[in-house]
Amino acid sequence: MIGAHYPVLQVVIPLIAAPLCSLLPKTKLPWLFATAIAWICFAIAIVLLLQVYQYGPLSYEFGSWPAPWGIQYYIDIVGAFVLVIVSAVASIALLASRCLVETDIAPHKHALFYTAFLLCFTGLLGIVATGDAFNVFVFLEISSLSSYALIAMGDNRKALTASYEYLIMGTIGATFILIGIGLLYSQTGTLNMLDLRERMHAIGGFRSVHAAFAFFTVGISLKLALFPLHHWLPNAYAYAPSVVSTFLAATATKVALYLMYRVFYTIFGFEFSFDLLNLGLILLPLSIIAVVISSFTAIFQPGVKRLLAYSSLGQIGYMTLGLSLASKAGLIASIIHLFNHAFIKGGLFMCMACMLTRMKSTRYADLAGAGRTMPWTSAAFVIGGLALIGIPLTSGFISKWYLVLATLEKDWWWLAIIIVFTSLLAVVYVWRVVEQLYFREPHADCAYVKEAPPLLLACTWIMILSTVYFGIDTRFPVTMATAAAEALLQ
Amino acid sequence: MRKNPILRETSHLLIPAILLFALYVQFHGDYGPGGGFQAGVIFASGVILYALLHGIKKAEKVISLTLAKTLAAIGLLLYAGIGVLGIFLGGNFLDYNVLAHDPTHGQHWGIFFIELGVGITVATVMISIFYAFAKFKK
Numbered sequence: 001m002i003g004a005h006y007p008v009l010q011v012v013i014p015l016i017a018a019p020l021c022s023l024l025p026k027t028k029l030p031w032l033f034a035t036a037i038a039w040i041c042f043a044i045a046i047v048l049l050l051q052v053y054q055y056g057p058l059s060y061e062f063g064s065w066p067a068p069w070g071i072q073y074y075i076d077i078v079g080a081f082v083l084v085i086v087s088a089v090a091s092i093a094l095l096a097s098r099c100l101v102e103t104d105i106a107p108h109k110h111a112l113f114y115t116a117f118l119l120c121f122t123g124l125l126g127i128v129a130t131g132d133a134f135n136v137f138v139f140l141e142i143s144s145l146s147s148y149a150l151i152a153m154g155d156n157r158k159a160l161t162a163s164y165e166y167l168i169m170g171t172i173g174a175t176f177i178l179i180g181i182g183l184l185y186s187q188t189g190t191l192n193m194l195d196l197r198e199r200m201h202a203i204g205g206f207r208s209v210h211a212a213f214a215f216f217t218v219g220i221s222l223k224l225a226l227f228p229l230h231h232w233l234p235n236a237y238a239y240a241p242s243v244v245s246t247f248l249a250a251t252a253t254k255v256a257l258y259l260m261y262r263v264f265y266t267i268f269g270f271e272f273s274f275d276l277l278n279l280g281l282i283l284l285p286l287s288i289i290a291v292v293i294s295s296f297t298a299i300f301q302p303g304v305k306r307l308l309a310y311s312s313l314g315q316i317g318y319m320t321l322g323l324s325l326a327s328k329a330g331l332i333a334s335i336i337h338l339f340n341h342a343f344i345k346g347g348l349f350m351c352m353a354c355m356l357t358r359m360k361s362t363r364y365a366d367l368a369g370a371g372r373t374m375p376w377t378s379a380a381f382v383i384g385g386l387a388l389i390g391i392p393l394t395s396g397f398i399s400k401w402y403l404v405l406a407t408l409e410k411d412w413w414w415l416a417i418i419i420v421f422t423s424l425l426a427v428v429y430v431w432r433v434v435e436q437l438y439f440r441e442p443h444a445d446c447a448y449v450k451e452a453p454p455l456l457l458a459c460t461w462i463m464i465l466s467t468v469y470f471g472i473d474t475r476f477p478v479t480m481a482t483a484a485a486e487a488l489l490q
Numbered sequence: 491m492r493k494n495p496i497l498r499e500t501s502h503l504l505i506p507a508i509l510l511f512a513l514y515v516q517f518h519g520d521y522g523p524g525g526g527f528q529a530g531v532i533f534a535s536g537v538i539l540y541a542l543l544h545g546i547k548k549a550e551k552v553i554s555l556t557l558a559k560t561l562a563a564i565g566l567l568l569y570a571g572i573g574v575l576g577i578f579l580g581g582n583f584l585d586y587n588v589l590a591h592d593p594t595h596g597q598h599w600g601i602f603f604i605e606l607g608v609g610i611t612v613a614t615v616m617i618s619i620f621y622a623f624a625k626f627k628k
Binding site for chain 2: 015016018022
């Protein structure tokens with residue numbers, strides 16, 4: 001009986017857990033509670049994915065009001081896949097967060113930290129689960145507001161300005177999305193995504209629909225940190241507490257990308273977005289610039305967290321690049337990379353979290369010789385770095401392989417060459433870290449640091465090993481991405 | 491405060507009226523304009539006015555920061571709890587029809603408690619934000 005309610009429980013369980021969490025005492029209870037909730041959500045997400053894969057999309061009507069009038073939750077294979085990614089990363093990050101939160105955040109704020117984390121988690125799950133355009137905006141605000149608070153909790157004072165910058169840019173982005181929704185509502189009189197899609201066919205291309213399309217494109221690109229709207233991201237990820245950078249880097253931009261798929265494919269439809277308005281012509285050059293410039297910039301960063309943030313911008317560029325090819329193969333490549341990059345970047349940020357617990361800094365010079373003092377963490381970073389470059393037997397290779405195949409399908413040799421060239425840039429910036437870790441003498445004050453706490457290290461290795469596993473056994477991401485691309489292109 | 495008898499006496503006149511008006515907006519929300527959010531803001535403005543005129547310490551005797559935070563969580567839980575109650579009584583999430591013996595009463599009760607949850611949370615969050623700024627020290 002309860003099985004029919006899984007689509008809503010996915011979002012409501014963390015939503016109810018958040019206020020409960022704020023009432024918990026200053027012990028390790030908030031951590032245990034939040035972690036348990038995240039794992040329950042992960043289990044629900046897996047059940048949902050299995051159900052959707054076997055029996056097709058699930059729909060759930062709030063308050064039993066029928067679909068175009070009431071709020072509907074609609075979970076198809078794309079949504080279920082992203083739900084699994086988000087909840088998997090959240091459960092691992094929360095499990096690992098115990099010692100990170102103890103060092104980064106004052107004890108009386110622990111319960112509130114986990115409350116904000118659960119709210120952010122709720123928002124991200126809600127954006128994916130809902131089938132109502134206005135509901136998307138509400139959950140976008142829930143996730144954004146709580147992530148501003150989470151970023152501001154970083155111990156560096158610059159975290160405050162980073163968070164404030166993100167607040168300004170994020171609010172502009174969300175407002176643009178809201179204007180887009182408003183314009184569509186004025187033209188169609190509906191907010192239900194599936195209903196919007198049908199009426200969109202009927203009314204065709206009014207100018208206000210074109211304007212709505214433009215507002216959506218800019219708003220989502222801001223949330224996605226697509227070049228040139230990316231400026232908020234590097235500081236936000238670099239100064240946030242490590243567990244927050246891990247979680248946001250692996251999920252927040254991915255959910256924004258999911259929103260992009262939803263808006264361009266489900267609401268506006270492929271023909272309107274790519275044939276009539278030539279979205280590919282705008283996204284393609286921006287993605288190429290994003291990939292090239294961010295990879296170059298990543299090489300010259302003073303610290304590893306900033307390096308990873310810039311590398312994230314480049315990887316987002318690969319995902320939008322796949323999208324901009326306007327083909328099924330490109331879309332599949334984009335979705336596969338969405339999955340793989342979540343675990344690669346999550347794992348790498350967790351390596352940095354391990355180092356931060358012992359070294360208190362992730363500047364290059366301070367990491368010198370960590371290969372000897374923290375061998376397990378350093379090895380994890382090397383494997384994650386190889387996946388980021390796209391070496392065979394790692395999941396990064398699978399992403400690049402499908403992306404190159406998609407470009408060759410269009411006979412765009414030059415684009416395939418750009419992808420390989422930017423992977424070489426990744427070799428440069430990963431090598432800069434590896435050189436510090438393994439080929440430098442440790443500083444006198446860092447010579448005797450211990451390996452990271454066991455629980456944190458174990459979680460890091462789960463992330464890193466999953467990138468290796470999905471690099472060898474590609475059935476799960478490839479099957480899901482193919483099914484998702486087919487569902488989107490219907 | 492003793493130096494400003496006009497402010498003090500006006501506040502004594504105004505604050506009860508503000509709080510009463512908040513309750514009116516809250517509970518009359520399903521018949522006229524109003525609802526939980528507006529009522530919460532009005533109620534909080536009454537408390538904030540009291541704190542501005544009589545000092546934060548006296549205001550905290552009425553509603554302490556801990557109490558405000560707890561009530562904020564409870565209001566949200568009331569909202570979500572009514573939603574989940576719908577599931578347990580055999581309907582969907584936020585289904586009010588199943589809350590009472592017939593759907594009309596169910597809808598009435600559902601909206602009543604949901605708005606009450608909204609009102610409690612909005613009022614106490616406004617008060618907490620005010621305390622956070624008022625007690626801020628460098």
